[in-house]
Amino acid sequence: MRLINANTLRFEDFVGDPPPYLILSHTWEPNEEVTFQDMSHPYLPTKRGYSKITETCRLALEKGIGYAWIDTCCIDKSSSAELSESINSMFKWYQRAEICVVYLADLKCTVEFEQGIKDCRWVTRGWTLQELIAPKHLEFYDEEWTFRGNKFKYCGDLWKATGVPEGVLRMEMKVSNYSVAQRMSWASKRTTTRLEDESYCLFGILEVNIPLMYGEGDMAFCRLQEEVIKRNNDYSIFAWNPTSNENLHRYCSMLASSPSDFKDGGNILVANISSLNPEFALTNKGLQFEEALHLAPTTDTSVCTTGPQGQGAEYILMVGAVWAGGEHREVGIKLTKVGPSLFLRVPSIKIRQVSARDIKSWARTRRGRWYVVNNLRLNTLTLFEFLRSGIHVPPGHGFQIMKTIPWEYWNHENSAQFLTPTTNVNAFSFRARIGMEHVDFTVLVEYANDGFLPIIFESTKRPAIANYIFQNRASDDVLLWESLKRDYPELANLSATSEISVKGGQFRVMVRMSTWKKDAFGLTIKGYSLKFEVVKASDHHSNACILDQSHFSHGAEKHERSEPPTSKRDWVIEGKPPHTVSKTWNDQERISLSRLFERVEEAT
Numbered sequence: 001m002r003l004i005n006a007n008t009l010r011f012e013d014f015v016g017d018p019p020p021y022l023i024l025s026h027t028w029e030p031n032e033e034v035t036f037q038d039m040s041h042p043y044l045p046t047k048r049g050y051s052k053i054t055e056t057c058r059l060a061l062e063k064g065i066g067y068a069w070i071d072t073c074c075i076d077k078s079s080s081a082e083l084s085e086s087i088n089s090m091f092k093w094y095q096r097a098e099i100c101v102v103y104l105a106d107l108k109c110t111v112e113f114e115q116g117i118k119d120c121r122w123v124t125r126g127w128t129l130q131e132l133i134a135p136k137h138l139e140f141y142d143e144e145w146t147f148r149g150n151k152f153k154y155c156g157d158l159w160k161a162t163g164v165p166e167g168v169l170r171m172e173m174k175v176s177n178y179s180v181a182q183r184m185s186w187a188s189k190r191t192t193t194r195l196e197d198e199s200y201c202l203f204g205i206l207e208v209n210i211p212l213m214y215g216e217g218d219m220a221f222c223r224l225q226e227e228v229i230k231r232n233n234d235y236s237i238f239a240w241n242p243t244s245n246e247n248l249h250r251y252c253s254m255l256a257s258s259p260s261d262f263k264d265g266g267n268i269l270v271a272n273i274s275s276l277n278p279e280f281a282l283t284n285k286g287l288q289f290e291e292a293l294h295l296a297p298t299t300d301t302s303v304c305t306t307g308p309q310g311q312g313a314e315y316i317l318m319v320g321a322v323w324a325g326g327e328h329r330e331v332g333i334k335l336t337k338v339g340p341s342l343f344l345r346v347p348s349i350k351i352r353q354v355s356a357r358d359i360k361s362w363a364r365t366r367r368g369r370w371y372v373v374n375n376l377r378l379n380t381l382t383l384f385e386f387l388r389s390g391i392h393v394p395p396g397h398g399f400q401i402m403k404t405i406p407w408e409y410w411n412h413e414n415s416a417q418f419l420t421p422t423t424n425v426n427a428f429s430f431r432a433r434i435g436m437e438h439v440d441f442t443v444l445v446e447y448a449n450d451g452f453l454p455i456i457f458e459s460t461k462r463p464a465i466a467n468y469i470f471q472n473r474a475s476d477d478v479l480l481w482e483s484l485k486r487d488y489p490e491l492a493n494l495s496a497t498s499e500i501s502v503k504g505g506q507f508r509v510m511v512r513m514s515t516w517k518k519d520a521f522g523l524t525i526k527g528y529s530l531k532f533e534v535v536k537a538s539d540h541h542s543n544a545c546i547l548d549q550s551h552f553s554h555g556a557e558k559h560e561r562s563e564p565p566t567s568k569r570d571w572v573i574e575g576k577p578p579h580t581v582s583k584t585w586n587d588q589e590r591i592s593l594s595r596l597f598e599r600v601e602e603a604t
Helices: 051-064 079-096 113-119 127-133 157-162 180-186 219-231 356-361 463-470 482-485 488-494 587-603
Strands: 001-003 011-013 020-023 067-069 101-102 137-142 147-150 280-283 287-291 294-297 313-324 328-340 343-344 351-356 370-372 400-405 426-434 438-447 451-458 496-503 505-520 524-538
Touching: 001 287, 001 351, 020 051, 020 079, 020 127, 051 067, 051 101, 079 127, 113 157, 127 496, 219 280, 287 451, 313 351, 328 356, 351 356, 400 463, 426 463, 426 505, 426 524, 438 463, 438 496, 451 505, 463 482, 505 587
Parallel strands: 020 067, 020 101, 101 137, 343 370
Antiparallel strands: 001 011, 001 067, 137 147, 280 287, 287 370, 294 313, 313 328, 328 343, 328 351, 400 426, 426 438, 438 451, 496 505, 505 524
8 A cells, every 4th residue: 555654745655554544535626636646746736636635644644643645646547457456445445544534625614514515526426435434534624624523423414415324424334234226326326537437436335346447338337236246145236227318228137227227226125134035146148036026917908817827917026125104115126028937127117116915915926047138239039039929818708827838938927928849839728617617628739830720628528638738847847749649649639629518508619829919119029819719509509609708809809700610720820810711511500600790799
């Protein structure tokens, strides 16, 4: 450590523990500060910054301290190695100082400290945050180097001006007792001359060290957060709201772009002590989590909102807690699912506070490994590849999804199953009220002949197949068509129609697929929609009615007059809406269908 001898105004270097020293905290004046190189210049006194050196040394000698340290001249900034070492050590140097003297060049001698401190430039600069927090003894001097008091005397005023809690200023609480979001919020309104210094000035406050790389721009703050994540499993590092234009796009990184994003984080607490928080980690796929996500009810009427599968729910990751109105509330951020176990953060939705009562009523996803994409340089179409050509289940009356296979491919938010490889089975377990009973159905969707081929059967009539598909499977378990067809060859005889007999009569349940599209993230995402039709037939085939999920989707879409299928081959989709089935119908069937369509048109 390089110190100034207060008697001689010359440098002395110390290895190991230095002697007692006084340290200066101030704001720099452009082109007027004395540098390391200037200290050997014969015209040193011509710079206004020279008076800071002489006054600091005068105060040191008055207090019986033989040395002083000043950041403008005690660091050789022409040496990148020395600069890096100094910045990484600076918080510790301020902590070890006998006294820290704060020179407020813009605090007039005629203004009361309580009134003037909030307008001082010193409370707005990034580097002075650690100079406020770290020292044991902090003394304030105005423009004429007149002593005004110490930080213990003005704790309340300093808290109002800086947002740093009084417990920290009084040295009663350690900085590490506060959440990452709270510590970031203390710096959220501060500025630095160099963009990188917004991050570098927080090393001591966040208890991390990273190499300096001037010229990296906002990547410095990204590296800072990554280092915090390596050392701390505090979820509040994600408790920020976007403030920069760059983060107000359709989706954003899980990491903030600058400390200003944490301006609302001053009251966000750590939800659990570190040992109880689930771990998360940075990987080359993104941020990896194993914590179960909460499923908050959605207000989107275009998706199903019923059923144990949790259709029509928003994915919420809890990242902290707050005390609001005497009530403990948890804080969450919204994620959107873009692929199996793959999510993006939604920047347009701010962090939300949720009561304990609401959280208890929410469903949760299964525990398992999942990721949030952090590399937003990926092509947009690459990010949303899984959303395209998925299988959507629109809202209806009575059909509830109980299970899906593979479960990780199900998107609660859009009520859609992501497209799986063509060799995999897309399986859905539904429960519907038919007549006077609840009936369980299994729907399997196969990709064949460049299109989709759905089949349906009553689960209780073929329990061996249904149990084999849905029971005792992990969330990421996949089922291959080759295995399923080999073990259960009777699947070849099933079709897109299932005839059932329940209390209330005989019914025909039909499933079909049509094209579907949804606007998301500024894109039009196209896929396929799974539709049901339930027809009740009288003994004489003179009546027909739709009881449950409609033949048409939500919105003002017109009913498609395609005839019911008789074999599964009739419903292969070739990259477009189902074609009209070519079949000869008898007169009774035509009368029944005609009445069916009339009722549907009246309903729409």
